[in-house]
Ligand SMILES: Cc1cc2nc3c(=O)[nH]c(=O)nc-3n(C[C@H](O)[C@H](O)[C@H](O)COP(=O)(O)OP(=O)(O)OC[C@H]3O[C@@H](n4cnc5c(N)ncnc54)[C@H](O)[C@@H]3O)c2cc1C
C-alpha cells in the first residue's frame with residue numbers, strides 16, 4: 722500500500738536524528754519497515770519506530786536523502802509504501818533482551834513496547850544516545866553503553882550484553898544496529914547458547930522482493946528479512962563481510 726500521510730509530530734532525538742509521526746491505518750508489526758519518499762529525494766527504507774495507528778520513522782541524517790527528510794515540518798506530506806518485510810517473532814513470557822545500536826535503536830522500540838523486553842542502547846557517545854526515555858516507559862531495565870564511557874557502561878553493546886546475560890537467563894535476544902555489532906551479538910549468542918533475531922540492512926530499491934538488489938547469500942533482506950534468526954545469519958558468509966552497492970555489485974561490508 723502506498724499513501725501520502727501528514728506529519729503530525731517532529732521530534733529531535735539527538736544532534737543527527739529526528740522522529741516523524743504520522744497517522745496511517747495500515748497494520749504493521751514490530752521490525753517491519755516502510756519505503757519513504759518526498760520530492761527531491763530517492764526513496765529510502767526506514768524501520769517503523771511506532772507501529773500503532775499513529776506510526777513513526779526515526780531518521781539519522783547521513784546523506785542527501787536522509788537530510789531531505791530532516792527538512793520535514795508539521796503538516797508536510799510524506800509518501801509511505803509498505804509496510805514490508807518479516808519483523809521480530811515475539812513471545813510474551815520469554816525473557817527477552819533487545820539491543821539497539823545507533824539509529825537501529827528505533828527498530829527495536831515496537832518490540833520493546835509489545836513485550837516489555839530488557840533493553841541495551843549502544844551509542845558512540847552520550848550525545849548519540851536516542852530513545853532512552855521511550856525505552857524506560859516500556860521496560861523496567863534499560864542499560865546504556867557508550868564507546869567513550871560518557872554515559873553508562875564504557876564499551877560496546879556486545880560487551881554489555883555479555884555482562885547482562887551472565888546476570889540473568891534470557892530466552893531470546895533481539896538486535897538492530899551496525900553490522901559489526903550484529904556480528905558481535907551473533908558470536909556472543911552462539912557462544913552462550915542463546916537464540917537471537919537480527920534485523921539487517923542492505924541497499925534497497927523496490928522493498929518488495931522484486932529487484933534483487935538487497936540479496937545476501939540468496940536471501941532478500943526486504944522480503945525474507947529484514948529480521949533473520951541467528952541460525953539463518955550463521956549460514957550467510959556475506960553477513961559482516963560483503964554488501965551490494967547501488968549498482969548491485971558485491972563490495973566490502975561497512
Ligand atoms: C530495512 C532498513 C531499515 C532501515 N531503517 C532505518 C531507520 O529506522 N533509521 C535510519 O536512519 N536509517 C534506516 N535505514 C538506513 C537508511 O535507509 C539509510 O541511511 C539511507 O538510505 C541513506 O540514504 P542517504 O541518501 O541519506 O545516504 P547515502 O548517500 O545513501 O549514504 C551516505 C553515506 O552513508 C553510507 N551509508 C548508507 N547507508 C548506510 C547504513 N545503513 N549504515 C552505514 N552507512 C550507510 C553510504 O555508504 C555513504 O557513505 C534502514 C535501512 C534498511 C535497509
Ligand code: FES
Nearest residue numbers: 928931932933943
Ligand atoms: S529491494 Fe528489491 S528485492 Fe529487495
